[in-house]
Amino acid sequence: EPEVTQTPSHQVTQMGQEVILRCVPISNHLYFYWYRQILGQKVEFLVSFYNNEISEKSEIFDDQFSVERPDGSNFTLKIRSTKLEDSAMYFCASRRTGNTEAFFGQGTRLTVV
Amino acid sequence: SQQGEEDPQALSIQEGENATMNCSYKTSINNLQWYRQNSGRGLVHLILIRSNEREKHSGRLRVTLDTSKKSSSLLITASRAADTASYFCALRDNYGQNFVFGPGTRLSVLP
Numbered sequence: 496e497p498e499v500t501q502t503p504s505h506q507v508t509q510m511g512q513e514v515i516l517r518c519v520p521i522s523n524h525l526y527f528y529w530y531r532q533i534l535g536q537k538v539e540f541l542v543s544f545y546n547n548e549i550s551e552k553s554e555i556f557d558d559q560f561s562v563e564r565p566d567g568s569n570f571t572l573k574i575r576s577t578k579l580e581d582s583a584m585y586f587c588a589s590r591r592t593g594n595t596e597a598f599f600g601q602g603t604r605l606t607v608v
Numbered sequence: 609s610q611q612g613e614e615d616p617q618a619l620s621i622q623e624g625e626n627a628t629m630n631c632s633y634k635t636s637i638n639n640l641q642w643y644r645q646n647s648g649r650g651l652v653h654l655i656l657i658r659s660n661e662r663e664k665h666s667g668r669l670r671v672t673l674d675t676s677k678k679s680s681s682l683l684i685t686a687s688r689a690a691d692t693a694s695y696f697c698a699l700r701d702n703y704g705q706n707f708v709f710g711p712g713t714r715l716s717v718l719p
Binding site for chain 2: 538596597
């Protein structure tokens with residue numbers, strides 16, 4: 496069964512460093528998402544991406560964040576200068592068009608020290 | 609975008625019993641999805657119910673949607689210890705493409 500895959504599963508980075516989180520969405524899906532979950536808290540929307548551009552973003556998704564679909568398969572989230580409060584589980588999701596379900600990857604646990 | 613509110617926040621039952629979790633929301637939705645999350649793990653999609661649907665089943669799961677009351681429920685029948693997890697509803701409204709998660713219900717099924 497097709498699934499969303501995320502790499503790495505865990506990343507530790509120094510404060511101020513740039514990180515890139517990678518996702519391979521399901522191949523025939525057209526909408527892509529990033530969400531995050533700070534430990535013990537709720538799942539928060541960051542950004543959605545469709546037709547090679549951002550379709551929606553939340554207040555969390557400030558200038559430190561960017562997304563890219565560099566080729567036909569990968570979807571990346573870059574955090575330019577990480578802060579301690581960026582420590583969280585980051586989830587990628589994808590779905591087809593229309594009124595359809597979104598499937599999530601297993602997440603990348605980002606720890607900023 | 610609006611957020612769903614699950615209740616209860618936590619639920620503890622014995623194996624074999626049924627578990628019911630509820631999700632309420634405030635404005636019109638396009639669809640509502642239920643997800644399960646085992647501790648520290650990924651979000652597993654369970655069921656999507658569209659605004660024009662009233663009930664859906666998948667194995668031991670039953671989801672209902674009452675748009676007049678702006679609420680949905682997830683019923684897990686004959687629960688197992690392996691059902692122990694957090695359960696979230698995620699709403700997609702009529703205006704955007706993203707979906708908003710509620711705070712979740714933490715279910716504990718005791719053997």
